[in-house]
Structures are given as C-alpha cells and as structure tokens.
Amino acid sequence: xxxxxxxxxxxxxxxxxxxxxxxxxxxxxxxxxxxxxxxxxxxxxxxxxxxxxxxxxxxxxxxxxxxxxxxxxxxxxxxx
Numbered sequence: 001x002x003x004x005x006x007x008x009x010x011x012x013x014x015x016x017x018x019x020x021x022x023x024x025x026x027x028x029x030x031x032x033x034x035x036x037x038x039x040x041x042x043x044x045x046x047x048x049x050x051x052x053x054x055x056x057x058x059x060x061x062x063x064x065x066x067x068x069x070x071x072x073x074x075x076x077x078x079x080x
Contacts, residue, residue, distance in 0.1 A: 008052075008059040020063065022052045029060045036061075 003011040010023045020029040027049050035045050042054055 005063060006059055008056040009063055022049075022056050022060070025049070025051050027052060029063060032057060032060055033064055 001013050004023070005011065005020065008023055009020055009029060011018055011020050015021055016026055016028050021027060022029070022032075032045055032049070032052070035048075036042075036057075040048075042057055045057060046052065046054065
C-alpha cells in the first residue's frame with residue numbers, strides 16, 4: 001500500500017518497512033530530521049543526499065510538526 005503524504009513524502013509498505021521516505025528514494029524522513037537535530041546544515045544534507053531538495057527537507061519539517069502537533073493537516077492520497 002502506498003500513501004502519498006505530499007509531493008515529497010511517501011509511505012509505501014514495500015519501501016523501508018513502511019517508514020515515511022522522500023518520494024523516489026529510500027531516504028527515510030527520520031534520517032534527515034536527525035541530521036538537522038545534530039546541527040547538519042541543509043546544504044550538507046543535500047551534499048550527502050543529492051536526490052532530495054531544500055523544498056523536500058522543508059516538507060519533512062512540516063510533516064514532523066503536523067504529526068507532533070496532533071493536527072490532521074497533512075493531505076494524504078492513498079494508493080498513489
């Protein structure tokens with residue numbers, strides 16, 4: 001099953017055990033969030049993972065805020 005969170009983030013049970021990933025990659029959202037927490041810059045993250053963009057990183061932050069806030073403002077397209 002695929003769930004498209006937005007144009008940058010997808011959850012697919014066939015990819016990374018269903019953990020949220022950046023669309024078209026096997027880079028898990030938590031990996032980038034953990035890097036940001038550790039003080040790694042967006043530029044350094046993109047150098048490490050050239051397949052993601054600054055907009056995708058911003059989408060990951062928005063996703064994390066939305067999930068932890070407990071609001072349901074994330075658009076989800078099931079079966080994308």
